[in-house]
């Protein structure tokens with residue numbers, strides 16, 4: 001071995017043993033918020049409206065206070081798991097691995113739905129119902145070991161797990177199976193098949209856990225390109241951390257020292273709510289495309305602008321709320337969760353709400 005190779009070997013040993021020679025990278029950052037601001041500053045098809053944002057800030061603050069909206073709200077949802085243990089960690093990981101693209105190519109009344117606990121669940125809630133139903137049938141659907149065992153966890157078994165209560169099957173079934181298999185394999189190879197080990201490897205940093213998911217799991221690497229610059233949205237990685245934080249009320253598996261680094265989750269439901277609040281505006285060709293229920297391809301500049309401007313709009317909303325009430329215990333996560341729940345409440349009664357945009361992808 002040359003002298004240089006010996007030195008490198010020695011340095012590596014010293015780095016591993018004592019952390020010597022490791023340049024301090026500083027606290028982890030996801031870069032999502034900065035990328036969202038960059039997109040918004042360079043958007044020509046989507047615009048923010050500050051006047052509506054200020055009005056919305058008072059409305060959102062008042063309504064969140066009236067409902068005493070907090071991390072505890074998460075566990076109050078009847079389908080969300082309540083156990084403060086590893087089973088809920090695994091449930092949330094499985095849920096956020098598959099938390100995407102529930103909308104129907106056809107009309108909404110035909111869309112995939114599940115009847116569970118004598119209620120009809122659609123969208124995100126149909127996924128939660130599916131997982132609860134499988135567990136009740138003693139199918140270990142939230143166990144990473146199960147996902148890699150193609151004998152026990154065959155495609156046929158998974159088809160029964162994801163079986164629909166309507167004539168339309170769950171969108172992107174094959175992609176969902178691929179996500180489970182890939183995640184199960186990476187957890188097995190790098191994290192002792194344990195989601196808890198994955199969380200512990202982030203050492204209490206929310207941004208660190210988001211970056212670890214994006215680095216190790218392709219199916220969490222939610223990124224795009226805008227104006228020739230790589231931009232990160234990391235929607236399901238971020239909502240996984242947020243769901244943990246909320247489900248465990250900021251303690252135990254949900255304890256993070258930098259939780260406020262998590263941004264709004266760039267999905268297809270919140271932009272719709274932000275538009276109906278007048279906070280974001282679409283140029284006429286884009287608005288027409290959305291109103292005509294036409295798909296926008298994944299990665300299209302229009303999609304990048306909708307997602308980036310929505311993240312930045314919620315950040316500005318958060319700042320306006322804190323101007324109204326500086327000590328409000330409100331962050332982007334709770335604002336986002338509240339807006340999603342509000343959107344679901346209003347889904348039925350407000351016919352004039354613009355449809356959500358239609359981009360088929362595994363990212364949201």
Ligand SMILES: Nc1nc2c(c(CN[C@H]3C=C[C@H](O)[C@@H]3O)cn2[C@@H]2O[C@H](COP(=O)(O)O)[C@@H](O)[C@H]2O)c(=O)[nH]1
Nearest residue numbers: 099100101102123124265267268269270336337340364
């Ligand atoms: N930004 C954001 N996106 C969210 C959620 C949730 C549910 N979160 C629960 C946890 C805490 C909250 O209180 C909620 O109870 C689902 N989604 C996304 O929406 C889409 C599904 O829409 P629909 O087909 O109509 O169900 C799909 O992209 C899904 O990934 C959220 O909270 N924020």
